[in-house]
Amino acid sequence: MYEKIVEYLLSSSYQIAFTGAGMSTGSGISDFRGPNGLWKRYSPEIASADFLRKDPKSFWEFYSVRMRGLFEASANPSHKALAEMERMGLLKWVITQNIDGLHQQGGSRNVIEIHGTMRRSYCSTCFEPYESSEVLKMIDQGQNPPLCKCGGVIRPDVVLFGEPVKEIERALKIASRADLVMAIGTSLTVYPANLVPRTVKENGGRLIIVNMEETPLDEVADEVVRGQVEKVLPEIVEEIKSELGKVR
Ligand SMILES: [Zn+2]
Structure with a gap:
């Protein structure tokens, strides 16, 4: 065959x-671009570097859903x-x-x-690495946006729209x-x-x-x-x- x-x-x-x-x-x-793709339900803008800067709380509301889906997948x-x-x-x-x-x-x-990978995250100010599972726990405990010890916003280690x-x-x-x-x-x-x-x-x-x-x-x-x-x-x-x- x-x-x-x-x-x-x-x-x-x-x-x-x-x-x-x-x-x-x-x-x-979810396949982003397919008929049931994620971007049929969310605007791609939400996964952009700009959006993360302007509204980290909403960014993480969206992104934590994606991450949780990932941790359930095999x-x-x-x-x-x-x-x-x-x-x-x-x-x-x-x-x-x-x-x-x-x-x-x-x-x-x-x-x-x-x-990049959703499994890891890092601080956008001091680049301290974090496990994404750890970041999800912070959000569960009401810390949204998740913050680094230095006060910087933690972000997923993925390439966002607008990044190389x-x-x-x-x-x-x-x-x-x-x-x-x-x-x-x-x-x-x-x-x-x-x-x-x-x-x-x-x-x-x-x-x-x-x-x-x-x-x-x-x-x-x-x-x-x-x-x-x-x-x-x-x-x-x-x-x-x-x-x-x-x-x-
Ligand atoms: Zn930091």
Whole structure:
């Protein structure tokens, strides 16, 4: 069923994955831009750096809901499938736009979170780090906005609207070494993150897309799978195993 994809994965030497929100919908985490996306219910403005400065209390009223959702979520079969590919030596890096930390929970070790992570927070004045679970406790105890010992407002360690993405240079260096990229659960519309698959393709590498909806890179991709990632990725892993099990 996925012969070509399996063949490409096995014949490449530096495979990476580039993942987005579709990766975590199977874990019950809202897809921002999809039909039931979070931004249909909230204005994106609320997750901006500006909003945090102007109205930290409302920012945290919104953000604490997202964080609580995250702490209830767990890695789904698609996260576990990528972790298994890493252990098989068929995936060097996961570069993710997600801030939920579920790749690591699913067992992946080499993960670059270009939009940061909701699992951690820090003081916007003195940069003291905080566990987000600790910050949620402060809010539960009526301390909103949550404040650092220095008096500064604590913020999540994520890239807010209006802030530059993290580690994009490292991600693009890795992309320029890769000879295969799997773009999974991402609409590939967010700049500059979508430079990752473009870079691999422009350097002559292969692009495999697994996503529910069409993407702007479908026509240049080597393979496109339309489907639920938590179903497709474990199937690909099973096919890799049966291919590796064959006597050659
Ligand atoms: Zn501080």
